[in-house]
Amino acid sequence: MTEATAYAPANIALSKYWGKRDKALNLPCNGSLSISLGELGTTTTVREAETNQLRLNGNLLSPDSGFARKVWAFVDFFQPDRTQSLLIETTNTIPTAAGLASSASGFAALTLALNTFFARQYSERDLSILARQGSGSACRSLWHGFVLWQKGERVDGLDSYATPMASDWRDLRIAVIDVNTATKKTASRDGMNHTARTSPLFSRWTAQAERDLSTISQAIESRDFQTLGETAEANAMMMHATMFAARPALCYWQEESLTALRHVWQLREEGLMIYATMDAGPNVKLLFQAEDQSNIRAQFPDALQINPFQDGPASF
């Protein structure tokens, strides 16, 4: 194979991963469950080249950059002897303004492209295990739709991988409110390690996260939007509360994040079925149903609306 291209969607966790039991292997302290974002994601092409080169959204990256180091270390999983030089071109279809992390879709697309390029024919399970080692949440970005990452028990991580859930919830909608921020965010890796090490709430968080995961799985099976939304929002709030309790406190929120949350809570009091979730950044993501789409557009005109099941839940 002289060239291989793959696409992977970004994902948002409804029940979150925050805390590693093994930092080198990205093994989580609790399981998590996400929804993939359809056509918002990453396309990656791997081709033969004279020297190793990495392009991100058209720009050549210095081999010394942190991201490039992570990428080349990841390529070693597929080519430990480094005999073949490669050009890796990675392009995000996530609008920068959406402020969504691209590391999950980036490592998932890279895993799939390398698997084809080196004709490895790894199983989906092995691909998820590999992607996890690039970025934990990348193990969930190999599929569209709902994806469950079981935490596993083994020290080698061979039982810690994701699987797609058979559900096609076409009425489900997501929107992203981009909260502008000039402050530098703490990388999720550093943030979760700090939280796990210093927050007295951490063990409560991991226990509750496992319960939330099971509640959300059941809500997906029974198409119970209220339970899904309530649990996803509570899960995100508890994850952030656990960070607030870290010493020193870790806070990804901006003033606008709280303003957006209060707006959501007010609308809910008025009877609108809308719920919020947040990740390792200030942006607020909304969960709602198709019937409320125009209402949500009127309330949050700048939010990017996403229909995650637009083209049906395809698998790769």
Ligand code: PMV
């Ligand atoms: O996979 P990472 O290291 O980017 O961490 C992801 C952490 C959260 O986005 C906050 C939660 C999650 O489960 O995706």
